[in-house]
Amino acid sequence: MQRTDFSAMACSIARTLDVVGEPWSPLVLRDVWVGLNRFDQLQADLGISRKVLTERLNHLVDQGVLERRPYDRRPRYEYVLTEKGTELVDLLMVMAGWGDKWLAGEAGPPVLYRHHACGEISGVDLRCTHCGEPMHANDIDPLPGPGATVE
Amino acid sequence: MQRTDFSAMACSIARTLDVVGEPWSPLVLRDVWVGLNRFDQLQADLGISRKVLTERLNHLVDQGVLERRPYDRRPRYEYVLTEKGTELVDLLMVMAGWGDKWLAGEAGPPVLYRHHACGEISGVDLRCTHCGEPMHANDIDPLPGPGATVE
DNA sequence: CTCCCAGGGTTCCTTAAGGGGACTCTGTGA
DNA sequence: TCACAGAGTCCCCTTAAGGAACCCTGGGAG
Numbered sequence: 001m002q003r004t005d006f007s008a009m010a011c012s013i014a015r016t017l018d019v020v021g022e023p024w025s026p027l028v029l030r031d032v033w034v035g036l037n038r039f040d041q042l043q044a045d046l047g048i049s050r051k052v053l054t055e056r057l058n059h060l061v062d063q064g065v066l067e068r069r070p071y072d073r074r075p076r077y078e079y080v081l082t083e084k085g086t087e088l089v090d091l092l093m094v095m096a097g098w099g100d101k102w103l104a105g106e107a108g109p110p111v112l113y114r115h116h117a118c119g120e121i122s123g124v125d126l127r128c129t130h131c132g133e134p135m136h137a138n139d140i141d142p143l144p145g146p147g148a149t150v151e
Numbered sequence: 152m153q154r155t156d157f158s159a160m161a162c163s164i165a166r167t168l169d170v171v172g173e174p175w176s177p178l179v180l181r182d183v184w185v186g187l188n189r190f191d192q193l194q195a196d197l198g199i200s201r202k203v204l205t206e207r208l209n210h211l212v213d214q215g216v217l218e219r220r221p222y223d224r225r226p227r228y229e230y231v232l233t234e235k236g237t238e239l240v241d242l243l244m245v246m247a248g249w250g251d252k253w254l255a256g257e258a259g260p261p262v263l264y265r266h267h268a269c270g271e272i273s274g275v276d277l278r279c280t281h282c283g284e285p286m287h288a289n290d291i292d293p294l295p296g297p298g299a300t301v302e
Numbered sequence: 303c304t305c306c307c308a309g310g311g312t313t314c315c316t317t318a319a320g321g322g323g324a325c326t327c328t329g330t331g332a
Numbered sequence: 333t334c335a336c337a338g339a340g341t342c343c344c345c346t347t348a349a350g351g352a353a354c355c356c357t358g359g360g361a362g
Contacts, residue, residue: 003174003319003349004198010261012250013181013243019254021174023154023320030164034293039339047155049321054340074329076338081288084253089288090277092164094245099163102235103170108297110161116290118282126241127278131269137232137240140264142185143272147258154320154348174349190310200350205311225358227309 010148016091019063024048026092028056029081032066033089037078060085090124097123161299167242170214175199177243179207180232183217184240188229211236241275248274 007018020026024046031042043053057079060066065085071078081089093113100109100123112121128135157165157172171177175197182193194204208230211217216236222229232240244264251260251274266273279286 006178011178011181012247012255012260012262013177014250015254016246016250017174017177021177023168023172026164026168026172027157027162030162033288040337043339049323050340051322051342052320055319072329072338074338075327075340076329086288087252088249091242091245091249093277093286093288093291094242095167096163098238098242099165099167101238103166104163104298109163110296110298111163112294112296113291114294115279115281115284115286116292117284117286118279120279120281121294122279122281122286124277124286125280126244126275128266128269128271128273129276130266130271130273133266133268135244135266135268135273135275137184137237137244139267140244141267143263143265145260145263147255147261191308194310200352201311202313202351203349206348223309223358225309226311226356227358 019065020060020088020091022056022059024052025056025060026095028053028060029065029085029088030092032079032081032085033092037080039077039079042079093124094126170216171211171239171242173207173210175203176207176211177246179204179211180216180236180239181243183230183232183236184243188231190228190230193230244275245277 005018006014006021009015020029027046028042028048031045036042036045039053039057042048042057043050046053048056057066057068061068061079063084064082065088066079067082068077068079070076096111096113104110113123114120115122126135127133133139156169158169160166171180178197179193182196187193187196190204190208193199193208194201197204199207208217208219212219212230214235215233216239217230218233219228219230221227247262247264255261263272264274265271277286278284284290
């Protein structure tokens with residue numbers, strides 16, 4: 001199938017896709033995040049083929065998003081989020097929020113999130129790191145940055 | 152290849168992936184967002200195969216994320232974001248932010264975002280819709296919601 | 303009135319990736 | 333020394349992505 005390599009594009013979205021854009025990868029991260037850290041747990045929970053799970057885990061480890069570490073004197077390993085991976089969970093939270101709003105239907109959200117700081121069931125909103133006001137699609141202008149190619 | 156159908160899972164992340172998780176879909180949305188609205192523009196900018204672009208556009212239209220509308224008396228169409236699609240741009244902004252931080256390297260971010268409200272080049276941060284404090288992976292507990300399956 | 307053109311797709315073929323299930327390998331603990 | 337559990341490999345089959353050629357429609361120029 002020779003999937004196109006997104007990592008060479010001068011676009012942080014494309015580059016991020018190159019790390020977690022493959023099928024299953026976000027779901028693997030979700031599971032690791034909620035505490036399913038072992039190969040067989042992941043395979044059973046997701047119903048993913050073992051071959052593909054191996055490939056995804058290796059790729060995520062190569063990319064520094066997951067760490068593979070032994071938890072036994074026998075050859076047993078578990079996968080945990082690195083700092084880089086933990087920050088990717090932001091992405092999962094936004095995906096979950098959008099899915100809750102637009103796809104959950106009558107039944108309502110399958111998962112709720114309690115915020116430690118205030119103790120409430122809540123969701124996320126995007127805010128400007130500079131002024132703290134909401135920051136969404138129509139609140140911004142994209143401009144070329146230093147890493148833009150100058151073809 | 153018979154990709155697994157994520158839409159049946161009781162998980163808003165999986166359901167969102169079912170809408171925009173296929174290869175190229177987020178990049179198509181990015182392009183439409185920044186003003187590349189026509190088939191040939193998208194095809195040229197992305198270098199995507201015309202066949203796959205057709206499939207992705209149809210799927211995004213079916214999902215209500217894009218709208219296909221004529222712009223000429225000849226059979227000419229352009230694709231624009233619906234409200235549902237515009238809210239998906241949040242996802243792109245978070246992806247871009249993560250890519251800027253972890254993957255941009257020496258060259259720096261390829262694209263910068265100016266926030267209308269404050270006029271500054273800035274990024275996004277996730278905040279609790281309830282209390283306004285930062286809300287990231289380690290600030291929350293997931294709990295079963297009403298739409299959770301009760302197997 | 304005809305030809306040409308641009309936009310927006312289809313069709314077809316090749317190749318590679320996902321699905322599924324069987325098989326393997328390694329240390330323990332009974 | 334045997335069974336076992338965890339963590340993968342291996343192999344085959346199907347299907348999706350890439351790529352390039354082809355098609356169809358309604359103007360507008362000559």
